Every structure is written in C-alpha cells, then in structure tokens.
Amino acid sequence: MANRFTAVWADNFAQEIAAVDRFLTHFPIVSFDAEFPGFLRNTPRSASDALRYQDLRFNVDSLKLIQLGITLFDDLGNIGGTWEFNFRGFDEETDPHVADSITLLKANGLDLEKFRKFGIDPEVFEEGFAEVLRMHRGRLLWVSFHGLYDSAYVMKFMTRKAMPSSPTEFAAMAGNLFERVCDLKFMAKFYQGLLGGEIGLERMAKILRVQRYGDAHQAGSDSLLTADAFVRMRAQFVLKPGMYEGFLYGLSPKICASSVHRVRAPPGQVILVPVVPTRPVILVRHSSSSRDQSFQSHHQASPMLYPYPSPAPMLMHRPMCIPFHALPQAPPHYQIQM
Structure with a gap:
C-alpha cells in the first residue's frame, strides 16, 4: 500500500507531529476516528436530543481516550498519510470501561499493556497537536463517520475540560476547535442506496466499493476508510463544496467556526x-x-x-457560517450507481 501508515508512540511523537504539520500544508482534509472503552450508558434510538446529549456527556466525562487515528488528504482524494496515536493513561484494572468493548479492541490487535508502557502522555499530545492546529487554523476540514463521540473525546482531550452542559454549548466549543466538520453518517441520510443513514462504516464502504486497509476497530484503519469513503461519496454524488458541513449525526445545533x-x-x-x-x-x-x-x-x-x-x-x-437547527434540504434523486 502506497499510503504512509504510522503508529505513533511516546518515542516518535515529536518526529511524527512535525510530519503531520508538514503534510497538512498540502493535505488539509482530516478524517479521524477515536477508540475508547465502550458506552457506560447506551442511548435508545427513540431518545430525545436532550437525553442523547446527557448520555454522551456522561460517557465521555467518565471514560478515557485510548487511540486516535487521523488520515490527511486533499480535494482530489490524494492521501498524504495516516497516523495512529496510541495513548497511555487507561488502566483496565482501575478505570471505568465496558468489558465487551475492551475484549473487542484486544481481539482487533490493541495491546493495552504496550499502551500503558509506551503510549503518548495525553498532556504532551495536547500541547503538540494544539500548536499544529493553531498554525493551520482556518484551512482544515474534519471528516468523520458518526463522529459525535469521536469529536467529543478529542475536544475533552484538547481542552482538558468536562463536556459542556448543553448541545448548543457543545456545538460552540466544537466550532472553536474543529471549525468545519462533515459526518458521513449524517450525509448518508439524504442519499438513496445508503439505507437512510442507518448504516455502519463497514457496510457503507462495501456499498461504495471502498477497500479497507488494516483492521477494523483500529483508529488508523477506520480513519483511512472514512477518508476513502468520503472521496468516493463526494465523487459519486457530485457534492458541492460546503454541502452538509457543520452537522454531526445525533447533534441538532450546527457547528460553526469563530468569525475571525x-x-x-x-x-x-x-x-x-x-x-x-x-x-x-x-x-x-x-x-x-x-x-x-x-x-x-x-x-x-x-x-x-x-x-x-x-x-x-x-x-x-x-468564514460564512450561520448556526441554525433546521437540517439542510437534500438534492433530489441522488442514487448509488452500481
């Protein structure tokens, strides 16, 4: 595989965060995925927005981020590289978690003992990554699949603060950090052939005929698959720049960047x-x-x-972005061409 796929630990973090900085100059679209130890509260499908957000807030405030994957690419779909950041700090013996989720992560190759010994210190990551984001502020588009939780864990990591008390406050904080976001699961709601958005990343990739590299439930591989699916989806449906930006699946308020x-x-x-x-x-x-x-x-x-x-x-x-609660209108008759 031609893509640069790099595992990042404490000993090579400085080198690789500098590489991310260089690559962002030419590859300003960032797909990302986070791995964390499950959901202490599982939200029913019929839950209200308020309950859904309070469950998110409880889960993210209670649990720790284990791994973050990012893939950098450009408007033409050229991949700059994939980085998988592995963090120390999670202790299976003492930290809250869902046993089945940890078992799944281990089955897909995550060595939590190695993470504990050789992982990146969260404060070191936050300082290095924050400087990179500051230097590229205003240029980046963040892409995720069902990225509400991924975004929340990154926000908690980068701000070192508890989750905001309301969805509106969350959207404002996300706007300050990410500025521009796209969520493939949200976008899938508006296109025939993608099951109204009731679909997982693996299923979407198969429908779009996108190949996975690496193992599922590892953040680097998931971020790369998200990038490839976004590129294919945008080409397939001829999406215009900015279409569906600002929305995360499961969050009503629109995410907007700060004005200056x-x-x-x-x-x-x-x-x-x-x-x-x-x-x-x-x-x-x-x-x-x-x-x-x-x-x-x-x-x-x-x-x-x-x-x-x-x-x-x-x-x-x-940037021109007006927060509002109404969802965008979908262009008619967009279908998957098989």
Whole structure:
C-alpha cells in the first residue's frame, strides 16, 4: 500500500507531529476516528436530543481516550498519510470501561499493556497537536463517520475540560476547535442506496466499493476508510463544496467556526485579491507595516496576484457560517450507481 501508515508512540511523537504539520500544508482534509472503552450508558434510538446529549456527556466525562487515528488528504482524494496515536493513561484494572468493548479492541490487535508502557502522555499530545492546529487554523476540514463521540473525546482531550452542559454549548466549543466538520453518517441520510443513514462504516464502504486497509476497530484503519469513503461519496454524488458541513449525526445545533482567526499560508502559493472582496474575506498581513499599507492601498484598485514571501504571512479569514437547527434540504434523486 502506497499510503504512509504510522503508529505513533511516546518515542516518535515529536518526529511524527512535525510530519503531520508538514503534510497538512498540502493535505488539509482530516478524517479521524477515536477508540475508547465502550458506552457506560447506551442511548435508545427513540431518545430525545436532550437525553442523547446527557448520555454522551456522561460517557465521555467518565471514560478515557485510548487511540486516535487521523488520515490527511486533499480535494482530489490524494492521501498524504495516516497516523495512529496510541495513548497511555487507561488502566483496565482501575478505570471505568465496558468489558465487551475492551475484549473487542484486544481481539482487533490493541495491546493495552504496550499502551500503558509506551503510549503518548495525553498532556504532551495536547500541547503538540494544539500548536499544529493553531498554525493551520482556518484551512482544515474534519471528516468523520458518526463522529459525535469521536469529536467529543478529542475536544475533552484538547481542552482538558468536562463536556459542556448543553448541545448548543457543545456545538460552540466544537466550532472553536474543529471549525468545519462533515459526518458521513449524517450525509448518508439524504442519499438513496445508503439505507437512510442507518448504516455502519463497514457496510457503507462495501456499498461504495471502498477497500479497507488494516483492521477494523483500529483508529488508523477506520480513519483511512472514512477518508476513502468520503472521496468516493463526494465523487459519486457530485457534492458541492460546503454541502452538509457543520452537522454531526445525533447533534441538532450546527457547528460553526469563530468569525475571525489567523492561519499560516501554504508556502509557494499566490493569493488573488478581488476588486470587490467576497466572502470568505482573506487579508494578507506582513511583518512589515509599510508593506501592509502598500498592499492595502493597492488591492482596492484592481485585482492582483501577490506571492507569499518567506516566512509565510498570516491570514485573517472570515468564514460564512450561520448556526441554525433546521437540517439542510437534500438534492433530489441522488442514487448509488452500481
């Protein structure tokens, strides 16, 4: 397999988080999957949104993240690599868990004793990963399958805080961290042939004719399968950019990014500044105030291509996202072509 598939432990974390930083420059779509020790509360299908969220909150606050997988890819479906981060901190003897879930993880190859001895310290991961996300803020799209719990565990990990008390507060916190999200299970609700979204990742992959690499219930393999399924689904249904962004299956409020932030520009590229700025608005800011003033005075007059210098400038980006509870309308007659 050509894809770069890397297991990350404490001893190679610094090297691999630097690699993630480099690859994100060219592969800004991040599919992700989390492995955790089960569900202490199982939510009935008929549960209200409020009960569903309170079960999520209880489960995530009570349990620990064991493994996180991310796959980086681009708009053309080119895969930059897959990383599987293995964490220390979970102790099967003392920490809450569901025995059947742990048995399943072990059966699929997770060596929890190795995790305990050689896993990444959660605080070390949070500090390194937070810096990477800060540098690429505003550029990333996060893709998951049934990603509400995956998102919640990553949020808890990165913020070191308990889950917010309401779905609306959760959506606001998720917007600050992830900014742009897509959930394949949510998207599947609107397309014929995908069983109205009542479908697992493995079944969806088979319908879309996507091959799995690695073992199920390992976060790296699941994140890669999610990436491949997203690419196939987007091509099959000719999805437009931004379609269904902001929704997680099982969460009513839409997830929206904060209105203003800074990001690092990809090196060696140019920026086109229109005569009449359109949204999203991108402003180039340089370290030299004189260059700032010169650029700002010219961009009102005519379009121009402005090469990114070295070091790369910082951008200010205003994404257009309006939180709302109504679900988007599905385009009609989208079907799987077998």
